[in-house]
Amino acid sequence: MLGEPSKYSCIPEVFVRIRFADSALDIAARRVFRCGHEVHLSPKAFDMLTLLMERRGRVVAKKDLLDLIWPNVFVSDASLARVVTELRQVLGDNPRNPAIIRTVHGYGYEFKAEVTEEESTTGENSSASAAVTCLLISHDRVFPLADGEQLAGRDPVLSIWLNSPKVSWRHARLVVRGPSTTIEDLGSKNGTYVNGIRITQPSDVQSGDEVRIGPFRLMLRLADTPSRTETETP
Numbered sequence: 001m002l003g004e005p006s007k008y009s010c011i012p013e014v015f016v017r018i019r020f021a022d023s024a025l026d027i028a029a030r031r032v033f034r035c036g037h038e039v040h041l042s043p044k045a046f047d048m049l050t051l052l053m054e055r056r057g058r059v060v061a062k063k064d065l066l067d068l069i070w071p072n073v074f075v076s077d078a079s080l081a082r083v084v085t086e087l088r089q090v091l092g093d094n095p096r097n098p099a100i101i102r103t104v105h106g107y108g109y110e111f112k113a114e115v116t117e118e119e120s121t122t123g124e125n126s127s128a129s130a131a132v133t134c135l136l137i138s139h140d141r142v143f144p145l146a147d148g149e150q151l152a153g154r155d156p157v158l159s160i161w162l163n164s165p166k167v168s169w170r171h172a173r174l175v176v177r178g179p180s181t182t183i184e185d186l187g188s189k190n191g192t193y194v195n196g197i198r199i200t201q202p203s204d205v206q207s208g209d210e211v212r213i214g215p216f217r218l219m220l221r222l223a224d225t226p227s228r229t230e231t232e233t234p
Contacts, residue, residue, distance in 0.1 A: 018053065020113040021100055023091050025049065034091060035159055037132055037144040044069055045086045052101065052111035061108040084109060089163070094156045132223045133176050134207070136160065138216055144223070145181070150174045152213055153186075166190055166214035174205075181205045181220060190214055 018025045024033040027050055032041050041049065047069050052060060062077055070079070084101060087093070093100040102110045136143040143150075143160050152160035153171035162171070168188035175182050184202040185192035193212040194203055205211060207222045 017117070019116045020053070021091070021093075023100075025053065032090070036146060039090050041090055042083070042086060045083050045090070048080075048083050049087055049111075052109060053115065056111040056113075056115060059104045059108050059110045065108065088156060089161060092156055092158065092161065133178060134181060134223055135221045136174075136211070136218045137221060138218045143218075145174065145176050147176050147178065150176070151186075153188075162213055162216050164214045164216065167216070171213055175202075179207075179222060183211060188213075 022035050032039050100113045102112045132144040134145050151158045153169050154167045155169050170186050171188045172192045173184045182202045183205050191198045205220050209220050211218045
């Protein structure tokens with residue numbers, strides 16, 4: 001009868017999360033996680049990651065990727081390369097020694113990481129972002145930080161990847177313990193600064209403090225502390 005509750009309505013919906021390297025993919029919800037934290041991918045990057053994963057174990061030609069990701073639209077190989085670069089940056093995949101996406105020069109790309117699948121239900125608390133304690137915010141990126149140790153530097157596999165020749169390969173270490181955060185310079189060439197002062201030993205960082213690493217200026221905020229809305233001038 002129309003409007004009658006289904007006898008199956010109390011059965012929780014099952015979701016499949018696909019794990020690879022230090023990341024996970026929820027295709028149905030279009031969500032991506034790395035090191036337990038949700039990360040952002042553009043729609044095209046998400047589509048490409050899903051497509052390569054579904055065809056893992058074989059090389060997918062550039063032409064097929066272009067036809068499937070940009071149907072009925074003419075785009076160049078450069079657009080494809082930009083999406084691959086985005087994926088590698090977000091997933092921490094080193095292009096010189098890739099563990100996730102392999103480039104087959106002149107032909108296409110292959111998803112090479114080992115994959116495992118796990119099921120979760122709507123009744124389970126599966127939100128990885130709940131573990132985030134604070135945020136490190138630049139003008140164009142947000143790095144979620146959970147309890148524990150995180151490294152910042154030019155190495156693409158790091159959770160705080162700062163791509164600049166003025167940043168050392170492994171530049172600084174941040175240690176988060178609940179609301180307390182410390183930062184330590186790892187002998188970098190150009191130093192690490194907190195509120196404009198170069199640090200020489202592990203130093204406390206408070207919410208609202210500015211951290212400078214090379215050309216990057218980042219502000220630390222507690223995850224549950226919203227920033228103030230600015231008033232727009234007519």
